[in-house]
Amino acid sequence: MKRRKFISAAGAGLVGASVAGCGNTTSESDSGPAIQTSPRIQWRLASSFSRSLDTIYGAADVLSEKLSELTDGRFTIRSYPGGELVPALEVLGSVQNGTVPIGHSASYYYTGRNPALAFDTCVPFGMNVRQYNAWVQHGGGMDILRSVFSDFNIINLPGGNTGVQMGGWFRREVNSLQDLRGIKMRIPGLGGNVMDRLGVSVQVIASGDIYPALERGVIDASEWVGPYDDEKLGLNKVARFYYYPGWWEPGPGLTFYVNREQWDKLPTTYQRALEVASAFASSDMQSKYDAKNPPALKRLLDSGTEVRRFTNDLLSAAEEQSMDIMQEYAANDQQYRTVFESHEQFKQLSNSWFGTAERAYAEFAFSTNERV
Amino acid sequence: MKRRKFISAAGAGLVGASVAGCGNTTSESDSGPAIQTSPRIQWRLASSFSRSLDTIYGAADVLSEKLSELTDGRFTIRSYPGGELVPALEVLGSVQNGTVPIGHSASYYYTGRNPALAFDTCVPFGMNVRQYNAWVQHGGGMDILRSVFSDFNIINLPGGNTGVQMGGWFRREVNSLQDLRGIKMRIPGLGGNVMDRLGVSVQVIASGDIYPALERGVIDASEWVGPYDDEKLGLNKVARFYYYPGWWEPGPGLTFYVNREQWDKLPTTYQRALEVASAFASSDMQSKYDAKNPPALKRLLDSGTEVRRFTNDLLSAAEEQSMDIMQEYAANDQQYRTVFESHEQFKQLSNSWFGTAERAYAEFAFSTNERV
Numbered sequence: 209m210k211r212r213k214f215i216s217a218a219g220a221g222l223v224g225a226s227v228a229g230c231g232n233t234t235s236e237s238d239s240g241p242a243i244q245t246s247p248r249i250q251w252r253l254a255s256s257f258s259r260s261l262d263t264i265y266g267a268a269d270v271l272s273e274k275l276s277e278l279t280d281g282r283f284t285i286r287s288y289p290g291g292e293l294v295p296a297l298e299v300l301g302s303v304q305n306g307t308v309p310i311g312h313s314a315s316y317y318y319t320g321r322n323p324a325l326a327f328d329t330c331v332p333f334g335m336n337v338r339q340y341n342a343w344v345q346h347g348g349g350m351d352i353l354r355s356v357f358s359d360f361n362i363i364n365l366p367g368g369n370t371g372v373q374m375g376g377w378f379r380r381e382v383n384s385l386q387d388l389r390g391i392k393m394r395i396p397g398l399g400g401n402v403m404d405r406l407g408v409s410v411q412v413i414a415s416g417d418i419y420p421a422l423e424r425g426v427i428d429a430s431e432w433v434g435p436y437d438d439e440k441l442g443l444n445k446v447a448r449f450y451y452y453p454g455w456w457e458p459g460p461g462l463t464f465y466v467n468r469e470q471w472d473k474l475p476t477t478y479q480r481a482l483e484v485a486s487a488f489a490s491s492d493m494q495s496k497y498d499a500k501n502p503p504a505l506k507r508l509l510d511s512g513t514e515v516r517r518f519t520n521d522l523l524s525a526a527e528e529q530s531m532d533i534m535q536e537y538a539a540n541d542q543q544y545r546t547v548f549e550s551h552e553q554f555k556q557l558s559n560s561w562f563g564t565a566e567r568a569y570a571e572f573a574f575s576t577n578e579r580v
Numbered sequence: 581m582k583r584r585k586f587i588s589a590a591g592a593g594l595v596g597a598s599v600a601g602c603g604n605t606t607s608e609s610d611s612g613p614a615i616q617t618s619p620r621i622q623w624r625l626a627s628s629f630s631r632s633l634d635t636i637y638g639a640a641d642v643l644s645e646k647l648s649e650l651t652d653g654r655f656t657i658r659s660y661p662g663g664e665l666v667p668a669l670e671v672l673g674s675v676q677n678g679t680v681p682i683g684h685s686a687s688y689y690y691t692g693r694n695p696a697l698a699f700d701t702c703v704p705f706g707m708n709v710r711q712y713n714a715w716v717q718h719g720g721g722m723d724i725l726r727s728v729f730s731d732f733n734i735i736n737l738p739g740g741n742t743g744v745q746m747g748g749w750f751r752r753e754v755n756s757l758q759d760l761r762g763i764k765m766r767i768p769g770l771g772g773n774v775m776d777r778l779g780v781s782v783q784v785i786a787s788g789d790i791y792p793a794l795e796r797g798v799i800d801a802s803e804w805v806g807p808y809d810d811e812k813l814g815l816n817k818v819a820r821f822y823y824y825p826g827w828w829e830p831g832p833g834l835t836f837y838v839n840r841e842q843w844d845k846l847p848t849t850y851q852r853a854l855e856v857a858s859a860f861a862s863s864d865m866q867s868k869y870d871a872k873n874p875p876a877l878k879r880l881l882d883s884g885t886e887v888r889r890f891t892n893d894l895l896s897a898a899e900e901q902s903m904d905i906m907q908e909y910a911a912n913d914q915q916y917r918t919v920f921e922s923h924e925q926f927k928q929l930s931n932s933w934f935g936t937a938e939r940a941y942a943e944f945a946f947s948t949n950e951r952v
Contacts, residue, residue, distance in 0.1 A: 277852035278650055333945065341863070342870035372937040435933065453941040480649035484860050491863045498714035502933040517940050561807065561874040563946035565744040568889050569825040570942050573705065574935035
């Protein structure tokens with residue numbers, strides 16, 4: 209009893225010495241035993257996503273929950289949807305300049321600042337989630353991406369993945385490369401650049417505007433994510449054909465950004481907790497999508513949606529244009545070239561391995577849902 | 581300076597009150613702040629695996645490293661290869677009876693004790709690693725598996741995966757179901773039961789004996805794991821044809837077993853740390869395999885190995901026999917039936933979703949390496 213009181217007094221002293229608040233940490237030593245390294249820290253996280261994208265947005269809450277559990281509630285993060293703390297597409301810059309200590313976003317939103325950031329998310333005909341994780345964690349990818357992010361004063365941590373996305377909703381069938389020409393499709397980013405080269409009239413509109421635009425025929429087609437998220441937008445009610453695969457997003461990785469000064473101020477144990485909690489949140493997102501998408505696809509099929517595979521001539525033409533675009537960037541930018549070459553080299557070797565047991569098992573076990 | 585001394589004294593008091601040792605925890609309260617809940621705990625982990633299977637065995641070391649980092653070195657685990665603390669195939673029982681507080685094993689080794697344990701690892705024509713993770717984490721699988729393990733006094737935590745394994749090494753080509761009849765193949769477990777029904781003369785021999793048995797023609801074929809592990813056994817030197825997919829191991833999950841009494845004695849923060857560290861070690865194993873297998877496959881192909889896909893007639897016959905065997909178990913065992921039905925239901929729906937974007941992307945992006 210006496211000892212417990214004594215400990216509480218020491219604890220109170222420690223807590224008093226710590227200042228809780230956005231982005232503030234104490235200057236406690238980080239090399240001593242646990243008893244010396246438990247400052248109270250509260251961070252605010254700026255997400256690029258809305259709460260309606262619950263699987264993606266939710267990863268920040270999973271991160272926060274695990275981090276709190278690991279630190280006995282002493283290091284906590286509160287997440288805010290896109291637009292609440294900072295504009296949704298300014299999360300990178302806001303973490304960079306320290307407006308917020310941590311953010312959750314997709315790095316391909318910021319290719320205007322550095323095209324090489326695309327590889328942190330995904331590139332057309334790039335790697336699937338397992339290949340991406342292997343490249344990042346055990347194929348040299350993390351070192352390369354860290355060097356890209358160091359220019360932004362940011363430590364990058366894994367922030368989830370969706371798996372291969374769907375190609376999107378089309379009001380009419382696209383049976384060939386020729387059928388693509390002239391259609392008006394909502395598709396942002398590099399995928400849009402490729403579609404543009406294939407003759408598509410590329411539109412960039414916000415997610416909330418997709419449904420009315422499709423309904424009124426302002427656009428003929430739109431990509432979004434996959435069955436679970438697409439169903440929530442009601443896209444099956446305004447377009448009948450659901451194409452796959454989304455070759456421009458074969459394994460898009462989300463990322464947590466941490467401001468470097470804030471990171472450096474964290475006790476080592478908190479840094480490790482943040483790393484492990486982000487890895488947990490990251491793989492948890494993929495598992496959630498893999499649990500939510502199957503019943504959503506079934507509901508869509510039951511509602512009359514017809515799934516269609518993009519033809520090989522379309523995929524081959526798109527791959528050729530994708531490689532052309534990336535090689536153009538690589539020719540003009542040393543850093544881009546370094547990332548591109550590491551990514552390509554890993555992917556080529558990986559595609560050969562994934563072409564054996566994984567591919568053959570998929571071909572035998574998975575049904576295509578094509579109605580022929 | 582004065583405050584630091586004061587804290588150190590409190591810390592020393594805490595440490596003195598804790599007894600380090602195998603499976604011993606202190607009786608410190610687990611509900612207070614971090615300062616009250618940092619007993620020193622050292623556990624010994626019994627693995628079923630040898631150090632030569634470095635990717636699988638290594639997951640215990642990754643678990644240990646992360647756990648130590650998360651607890652500032654206060655909760656540590658030292659791992660021992662199969663046979664050092666307890667016999668390799670008695671890890672489950674040794675954790676159950678408290679001989680060791682934690683183990684790392686594959687639950688299908690223990691189907692003699694309860695056939696339903698197979699679903700904790702994998703069953704023939706079952707789920708791949710993403711489907712398995714989704715079922716366990718967000719498809720009700722964990723609750724069901726926990727109820728199976730509760731009969732063994734064990735808390736189960738994720739312990740890694742290999743991905744779809746290879747079908748193994750054959751001295752002669754197997755171009756049809758007919759060609760399988762009469763061949764002597766080393767293949768344990770349910771896969772062996774199925775092969776037996778397909779007319780194979782099933783052999784169960786230890787990994788170290790595979791090479792000489794194949795070399796001397798005592799067996800005609802043997803399965804093991806995949807390129808990285810198989811290459812280390814030198815199997816390419818004694819068999820030319822490398823078949824895929826290993827339909828009996830489409831996504832085998834390894835598992836950490838924790839003795840329930842030892843688990844209950846852990847402070848809550850340490851329980852959470854163990855959960856998150858095991859999740860980290862688990863997905864890390866898959867990423868390591870996905871980074872190591874591609875260059876190993878390339879080396880095997882360069883050495884003259886010829887990869888071959890099992891024919892569809894063989895796969896279909898094997899799937900039929902697999903389902904027959906599992907339905908026989910289900911008819912005789914209520915618990916088995918419960919697990920089987922949850923597993924099957926999740927798998928069917930999942931196979932439909934994975935048959936769209938994931939399968940189509942794999943078909944387009946991954947090369948088969950077949951030399952035709």
